[in-house]
Amino acid sequence: MDGSIPPKTEKGTGAADAPFYLAQSDEREVFRAAADNNLPILLKGPTGCGKTRFVAHMAAQLERPLYTVACHDDLAASDLIGRYLLKGGETIWVDGPLTRAVREGAICYLDEVVEARKDVTVVLHPLTDDRRILPIDRTGEELEAAPGFMLVASYNPGYQSILKTLKPSTRQRFISVEFDFPAPDVEIRVVAAESGLPIDRVKPLVRLAGKLRDLKGQDLEEGVSTRLVVYAATLIAQGMNVDRAIRAAMIEPLTDDEDIKRGLLDLVAAVFG
Numbered sequence: 001m002d003g004s005i006p007p008k009t010e011k012g013t014g015a016a017d018a019p020f021y022l023a024q025s026d027e028r029e030v031f032r033a034a035a036d037n038n039l040p041i042l043l044k045g046p047t048g049c050g051k052t053r054f055v056a057h058m059a060a061q062l063e064r065p066l067y068t069v070a071c072h073d074d075l076a077a078s079d080l081i082g083r084y085l086l087k088g089g090e091t092i093w094v095d096g097p098l099t100r101a102v103r104e105g106a107i108c109y110l111d112e113v114v115e116a117r118k119d120v121t122v123v124l125h126p127l128t129d130d131r132r133i134l135p136i137d138r139t140g141e142e143l144e145a146a147p148g149f150m151l152v153a154s155y156n157p158g159y160q161s162i163l164k165t166l167k168p169s170t171r172q173r174f175i176s177v178e179f180d181f182p183a184p185d186v187e188i189r190v191v192a193a194e195s196g197l198p199i200d201r202v203k204p205l206v207r208l209a210g211k212l213r214d215l216k217g218q219d220l221e222e223g224v225s226t227r228l229v230v231y232a233a234t235l236i237a238q239g240m241n242v243d244r245a246i247r248a249a250m251i252e253p254l255t256d257d258e259d260i261k262r263g264l265l266d267l268v269a270a271v272f273g
């Protein structure tokens with residue numbers, strides 16, 4: 001990464017046009033309480049269950065700018081903090097997304113934080129205790145977080161990897177909220193709202209999703225995400241044949257194993273049969 005790509009930011013646009021988000025439980029109240037008390041928050045849950053949407057929604061509700069960083073295994077502390085760049089023969093310091101959020105009093109959302117390199121967690125520690133400071137070694141600055149700054153991180157505890165877990169010393173610095181796929185009545189409303197497919201046609205898709213999720217740990221590593229159910233419903237709403245849409249959006253993404261696939265298609269036949 002050369003640092004020249006601007007991070008994805010969304011200005012807090014106010015509650016009125018907050019992205020659509022249907023609560024699973026009391027997560028909005030917990031997030032608000034964390035925000036009011038300067039506490040960092042960790043969102044745990046499987047991929048595609050609504051964590052990122054939730055953060056976008058809350059940032060708009062709280063009218064705070066949001067800096068989202070999708071973490072990956074090459075992401076280093078300097079990608080978050082900033083670096084010196086050469087511009088027209090001059091070396092200038094360019095803030096990274098975390099530094100900007102600290103200066104502006106924004107929300108910084110580290111999506112899939114366990115993916116990031118180890119030096120990233122070290123940077124987060126002084127920001128997550130009551131000092132709320134960000135030391136920038138390269139410039140010698142020590143920034144105090146502006147009011148409104150909030151650190152939000154997410155991770156998927158389902159990926160059982162010894163290398164990729166969050167150390168207790170890091171984890172115990174965050175308020176944690178557990179996410180799961182929404183309960184069927186919530187998921188039906190989410191999928192209908194996102195896809196435009198009528199509720200009655202969404203219901204069997206959500207029922208199928210439930211059955212596919214029951215296979216997690218046996219035939220499937222991960223259950224089908226709400227995101228994929230939304231995709232299936234979107235294809236159907238656009239006129240695609242139901243079987244084809246389900247195969248493309250809810251079966252093929254789950255496995256490459258032909259035997260398992262056949263088993264999953266039997267399940268589809270049973271639900272829609």
Ligand SMILES: Nc1ncnc2c1ncn2[C@@H]1O[C@H](COP(=O)(O)OP(=O)(O)O)[C@@H](O)[C@H]1O
Pocket residue numbers: 020021022023024045046047048049050051052053054182190194226227230
């Ligand atoms: N509770 C919810 N309210 C609104 N949309 C949701 C909800 N849960 C899931 N979605 C839908 O699922 C998609 C994937 O959610 P996302 O937030 O990207 O998942 P995650 O960050 O957990 O991987 C969203 O784009 C949205 O369409």
Ligand SMILES: [Mg+2]
Pocket residue numbers: 048051052111
């Ligand atoms: Mg996400």
